Amino acid sequence: MNQLTPALILTLVGGYFLLLILISYLTSRKADSDDFFVGGRQSPWFVVAFGMIGASLSGVTFISVPGAVGATPELMEMLTGKATVRPNVFFSYMQLVFGYVLGYAVIALVLLPIYYRMNLTSIYTYLGNRLGVSSYKTGAAFFLLSRVIGASFRLFLVAIVLQKFVMDAYGVPFWLTVFLTILLIWIYTYRGGIRTIVWTDTLQTLCMLGAVILTIFAIGNAFDTNFFGLVGIVQESEYSRMFFFDEGWSDPNNFVKQFLGGALITIVMTGLDQDMMQKNLSCRNLRDAQKNMFTLSIVLVFVNLLFLMLGALLYLYADQIGLAIPARTDQLYPTLALQHLSPVIGIAFVLGLIAAAYSSADSALTALTTSFCVDFLNFGTQNRSEQEKQRTRLVVHVGFSILLLAVIIGFKSLNNDSVINNLFTFATYTYGPLLGLFSFGMFTNRRIVQPLLVPVICIVAPVATYLLDQYLTSMGVTLGFLTLALNGVLTFLGLWVVSQR
Numbered sequence: 001m002n003q004l005t006p007a008l009i010l011t012l013v014g015g016y017f018l019l020l021i022l023i024s025y026l027t028s029r030k031a032d033s034d035d036f037f038v039g040g041r042q043s044p045w046f047v048v049a050f051g052m053i054g055a056s057l058s059g060v061t062f063i064s065v066p067g068a069v070g071a072t073p074e075l076m077e078m079l080t081g082k083a084t085v086r087p088n089v090f091f092s093y094m095q096l097v098f099g100y101v102l103g104y105a106v107i108a109l110v111l112l113p114i115y116y117r118m119n120l121t122s123i124y125t126y127l128g129n130r131l132g133v134s135s136y137k138t139g140a141a142f143f144l145l146s147r148v149i150g151a152s153f154r155l156f157l158v159a160i161v162l163q164k165f166v167m168d169a170y171g172v173p174f175w176l177t178v179f180l181t182i183l184l185i186w187i188y189t190y191r192g193g194i195r196t197i198v199w200t201d202t203l204q205t206l207c208m209l210g211a212v213i214l215t216i217f218a219i220g221n222a223f224d225t226n227f228f229g230l231v232g233i234v235q236e237s238e239y240s241r242m243f244f245f246d247e248g249w250s251d252p253n254n255f256v257k258q259f260l261g262g263a264l265i266t267i268v269m270t271g272l273d274q275d276m277m278q279k280n281l282s283c284r285n286l287r288d289a290q291k292n293m294f295t296l297s298i299v300l301v302f303v304n305l306l307f308l309m310l311g312a313l314l315y316l317y318a319d320q321i322g323l324a325i326p327a328r329t330d331q332l333y334p335t336l337a338l339q340h341l342s343p344v345i346g347i348a349f350v351l352g353l354i355a356a357a358y359s360s361a362d363s364a365l366t367a368l369t370t371s372f373c374v375d376f377l378n379f380g381t382q383n384r385s386e387q388e389k390q391r392t393r394l395v396v397h398v399g400f401s402i403l404l405l406a407v408i409i410g411f412k413s414l415n416n417d418s419v420i421n422n423l424f425t426f427a428t429y430t431y432g433p434l435l436g437l438f439s440f441g442m443f444t445n446r447r448i449v450q451p452l453l454v455p456v457i458c459i460v461a462p463v464a465t466y467l468l469d470q471y472l473t474s475m476g477v478t479l480g481f482l483t484l485a486l487n488g489v490l491t492f493l494g495l496w497v498v499s500q501r
Contacts, residue, residue: 006166006167006169006170008347009166009346009347009350010166012347012350012351013350013351013354016207016351016354016355017184017188019203020184020188020200020203020358021187021188023188023196023199023200023203024187024188024189024191024192024196024200027192027195027196027198027199028191028192028193028195028196036191036192036193036194036195036366036369036370036393037121037193037194037278037370037373037374041281041282041283041284042282042284043194043195043198043279043282043283043284044283044288045283045284045288045289045291045292045295046291046292046295047198047199047202048198048279048280048282048283048292049291049292049293049295049296049299050201050202050205050299051197051198051199051200051201051202051204051205051279052201052276052279052292052296053205053208053209053296053299053300053303054201054204054205054208054355054356054360055201055275055276055279055360055363056270056276056296056300057208057303057307057356061304061307061356062208062211062307062333062352062353062356063157063158063330063331063333063334063353063356064157064330065088065093065304065307065308065311066307066308066310066311066314066332066333067311067314067328067329067330067331067332067333068088068089068093068311068329068330069088069089069090069091069093069239069308069311069312069314069315070089070090070239070311070312070314070315070325070329071089071329072089072090075325075329088253089253090238090239090240090241090242090253091239091240091241091242091308091312092241092242092243092244092253092258093304093308094242094301094304094305094308095242095243095244095253095255095258095259095262096258096259096261096262096265096481097262097300097301097304098259098262098301099258099259099260099261099262099263099264099265099266100262100263100265100266100297100300100301101297101298101301102259102262102263102266103262103263103264103265103266103267103270103271104266104270104293104294104296104297105293105294105297106263106266106267106271107266107267107270107271107293108289108290108293108294109290110442111267111271111272111277112280112286112289112290112293113286114126114442115277115280115281116281116285116286116289120281121281121370121374121379122140122274122370122371122374122375123272123274123277123281124136124139124140124143124274124371124375125374125375126438126441127139127140127437127438127441130441131437131440131441131447131448131454131495132447132448132451133451134448134451134452134454134455135437135441135448135451135454136375137375137376138433138437138454138455138458139433139434139437139438140371140375140376141455142430142431142433142434142458143273143274143371143434144368144371144372145430146273146428146430146431147273147274147275147364147367147368148368148400148403148404148407149407149426149430150364151360151361151364151365151368151404152404152407152408152411153411154360154361155178155181155182155361155404155408156408156411156412157330158353158354158356159174159177159178159181159408162177162181162350162353162354163177164334166350174409174412175405175409175412178405178408178409179405181361182361182401182404182405183401184358185358185361185362185365185401186365186397186398186401188200188362189362189365189366189397190394190397193366193369193370194278194279194282194363194366194370195282197279197362197363197366198279198282200358200362201279201362201363203355204355204356204358205355206355207348207351207352207354207355208352208355208356209303209306210348210351210352211337211345211348211349211351211352211353211355212306212307212310212352213306214344214345214348215310215333215337215341215345215348215349216230216306216309216310216313218341218342218344218345219313219314219316219317219341222317222320223316223317223320230309230313231309233313233316234309234312234313234316237312237316239311239312239315239316240312243255244258251478252478252480254480257478257479257480257481257482258480258481260481260482260485261480261481261482261484262481264435264481264482264484264485264488265481265484267435268431268432268434268435268484268488269428269431272431272434272435272438273367273431274367274370274371275363275364275366275367275368276363278363278366278367278370279363280292280293310333311333314332314333314336315332317336318332318336321340323335323336323340333349334349334353337349338350361404365397365400365401365404368400369393369396369397369400372396372400373389373392373393373396377392377396379392428483428484429462429465429466429483429487430462431484431487432461432462432465432483432484432486432487432488432490432491433457433458433461433462433487433488433491435484435485435487435488435491436458436461436487436488436489436490436491436492436494436495437458437491437495439488439492440491440492440495440496440499444496444499445501446495446496446499446500446501447499447500447501448495448498448499449498449499449500450498450499451498453494453498454495454498457491457494457495457498458491458494460490460494461487461490461491461494462487464490465483465486465487465490466483468486469483469486
């Protein structure tokens with residue numbers, strides 16, 4: 001860390017953002033509102049697929065998944081005094097990833113044909129056409145709520161690391177770090193929108209994967225072995241266990257729960273999420289969008305294996321050098337990269353971390369702007385001049401930037417990890433009503449006859465899901481990611497009650 005001076009790191013970060021701004025300039029010239037929302041539907045599918053790797057991983061995966069690999073009950077008891085069984089321990093995260101593959105297949109073969117046939121800009125327009133205005137606005141509102149909390153949480157995690165290892169050296173307050181972060185996002189997205197993000201995500205994915213690969217090879221040098229030697233070391237370690245069948249339904253790493261949960265997470269948080277689908281809708285046609293989905297699902301299997309391999313190696317390397325594992329295991333990677341490995345690795349880590357944060361935050365900001373403009377300001381149905389659209393979109397873009405800033409600072413003021421994590425969990429609960437709404441529209445031929453009750457049902461369902469989950473947990477049964485399914489089923493049943501053939 002002595003060689004990685006704050007001036008050097010900030011110079012590299014500044015150069016990185018100048019490159020992002022250059023990409024923005026080149027891609028956003030003569031851009032109009034259609035380019036901002038769906039890139040003129042001219043995005044190359046292979047560029048979208050590669051860029052979506054970074055967007056799918058985010059900063060949570062970048063620092064938290066490697067840290068979870070070795071978070072065994074024994075280690076957690078030593079660090080915190082409580083022998084907690086955490087999800088994603090060892091290589092169990094791959095069970096979730098295999099579920100992703102099934103989820104992406106459903107998106108490619110079921111959802112994308114509907115979206116392209118209806119020529120959608122916002123996917124929630126489908127709900128308006130099928131179930132009415134009340135369902136449409138409710139679905140869009142739940143997306144806005146989910147994405148604001150989710151994007152803020154991810155940026156918050158990364159901002160904490162940047163603050164601790166870089167900005168504190170300059171005496172920069174946390175709020176200013178966050179403000180500058182969001183300001184830079186705004187600068188390179190406000191004109192080109194999704195047209196720019198498709199290309200900046202490609203650069204960000206390269207930075208993330210580059211950081212992981214360089215770190216793995218650096219640890220290989222420390223162990224005096226090559227990549228295949230490292231694979232053998234990981235396979236022989238306790239960390240390589242991938243499948244969990246023996247512990248029953250109460251185990252958060254149970255294969256059935258993880259696999260089905262992975263499929264549901266992908267369908268809901270990708271296929272029913274404007275942020276992720278907006279990039280797919282920017283492809284030239286349905287066939288290209290489907291190729292993007294299938295390619296992404298395969299590549300993500302190998303990319304996540306790399307992250308888990310990195311996690312195992314971080315624990316093995318920490319043991320070799322006698323480093324005490326941090327109480328928050330997601331601090332293990334930054335601690336080793338910035339304080340115990342070479343300056344090159346530290347630089348790669350900082351750039352990868354920033355790329356991880358921005359790959360999810362920039363597309364989230366664009367998707368929030370798109371959804372609000374199309375779903376609530378009716379850009380698609382009202383006759384507006386291009387100049388008026390540009391002006392309104394700019395105001396909305398600034399508004400959501402300020403909102404993200406306020407929410408992140410609110411997280412910091414809470415100063416309570418359990419509360420913040422519960423807020424993030426709450427955001428995942430809000431995707432359940434979207435699952436129920438879309439499933440009801442696609443798999444029934446019923447129409448809503450009491451539309452004013454739709455928002456009530458979509459609020460009651462997550463609350464009921466939470467209470468049922470708490471009750472089942474007290475009985476020794478943990479649903480894990482399957483709370484999404486329960487949430488969706490309760491929403492579906494409520495919609496059935498207020499509908500008729």
